[in-house]
Amino acid sequence: MKLARPDLLHPRIVLASCAALPEGDSDDDGLVSALRGRGLHVQWCAWDDPAALEADLVVLRATWDYTERIAEFLNWTRAVRNLLNPPDMVAWNTDKHYLLDLADDGLPIVPTRYFAADETVRVPDGEVVVKPAVGAGSAGAQRFVDAESARAHATRLQADGRAVLVQPYDPRIAVGETALVFLNGQPSHAFTKGPILPPAGREPEFEETGTFAAEKLGSADPADEVWELGHGAVAAATRRFGIAAGELLYARVDVIGGAEDPRLLELELVEPSLGFRQLPAADKQRAEREYALGVESALQRLGLGPLSHRDR
Numbered sequence: 433m434k435l436a437r438p439d440l441l442h443p444r445i446v447l448a449s450c451a452a453l454p455e456g457d458s459d460d461d462g463l464v465s466a467l468r469g470r471g472l473h474v475q476w477c478a479w480d481d482p483a484a485l486e487a488d489l490v491v492l493r494a495t496w497d498y499t500e501r502i503a504e505f506l507n508w509t510r511a512v513r514n515l516l517n518p519p520d521m522v523a524w525n526t527d528k529h530y531l532l533d534l535a536d537d538g539l540p541i542v543p544t545r546y547f548a549a550d551e552t553v554r555v556p557d558g559e560v561v562v563k564p565a566v567g568a569g570s571a572g573a574q575r576f577v578d579a580e581s582a583r584a585h586a587t588r589l590q591a592d593g594r595a596v597l598v599q600p601y602d603p604r605i606a607v608g609e610t611a612l613v614f615l616n617g618q619p620s621h622a623f624t625k626g627p628i629l630p631p632a633g634r635e636p637e638f639e640e641t642g643t644f645a646a647e648k649l650g651s652a653d654p655a656d657e658v659w660e661l662g663h664g665a666v667a668a669a670t671r672r673f674g675i676a677a678g679e680l681l682y683a684r685v686d687v688i689g690g691a692e693d694p695r696l697l698e699l700e701l702v703e704p705s706l707g708f709r710q711l712p713a714a715d716k717q718r719a720e721r722e723y724a725l726g727v728e729s730a731l732q733r734l735g736l737g738p739l740s741h742r743d744r
Contacts, residue, residue: 444473446489447476447493450480453496459709460493479495479498492517499568518673520673548595554598558577560598561573561599611624613707616726623649657691658689658694684704
């Protein structure tokens with residue numbers, strides 16, 4: 433492509449994916465058009481493709497396999513020139529121990545016990561969920577009614593060097609969870625996610641690439657109290673890392689329950705699906721535009737905007 437002003441910097445932007453889903457899971461199909469519509473040069477690239485290291489800005493979108501190569505992935509996040517979301521925040525968010533940090537900040541989380549790989553796992557009475565602390569797409573997560581079976585599953589995870597979480601099963605998950613999407617620190621839209629984990633003792637069904645558990649998604653209109661919990665989670669995360677809320681390109685806050693007792697299940701800052709395809713056409717276009725504006729704003733903060741001159 434011939435550039436009209438070769439003396440100006442035309443930043444190279446990569447939407448980072450993985451080898452199994454080189455152009456994402458189709459939810460983000462409109463982002464490339466939205467970014468290019470603002471004159472930005474963007475392409476998809478697997479995060480472990482050396483070409484990603486040549487980009488001026490990398491935006492995490494579908495790096496679903498990072499959990500199996502966590503050390504390599506975190507080293508890579510610090511090797512790229514610029515990353516959204518920021519690498520320190522990404523490192524914190526890849527380990528679900530962050531839930532306990534958010535509880536310390538006063539947020540109501542799903543009750544969570546964390547056990548390092550070398551700790552003895554204690555399982556409370558009743559039905560529980562056991563999951564790896566570093567995991568995505570529900571891989572390794574299972575429900576149990578028998579404490580011994582739950583401990584055995586946790587031990588298998590720990591034998592691979594993985595820390596685990598043990599959480600009581602909240603029956604409200606049977607009606608699904610609410611995913612709150614924030615773009616540039618502001619509420620954008622929400623959608624529902626149907627229950628993923630099957631009854632006790634069975635593993636979830638995965639989509640055809642085996643990358644993440646199949647999900648049933650739908651529209652949502654959350655109560656104000658649910659949105660307030662989302663605002664609290666975003667505020668806590670940005671405060672922890674000393675950035676303005678507007679500098680957080682994207683976040684998804686997964687909540688169980690409604691207005692009476694909403695509980696934070698996860699705060700997703702690495703590779704969450706953002707539910708664009710659940711939106712009506714006009715809302716989808718609006719959300720994708722807000723995402724593109726956030727990328728454009730980040731380029732300006734980084735000195736990579738359209739008025740920046742080449743220095744290399």
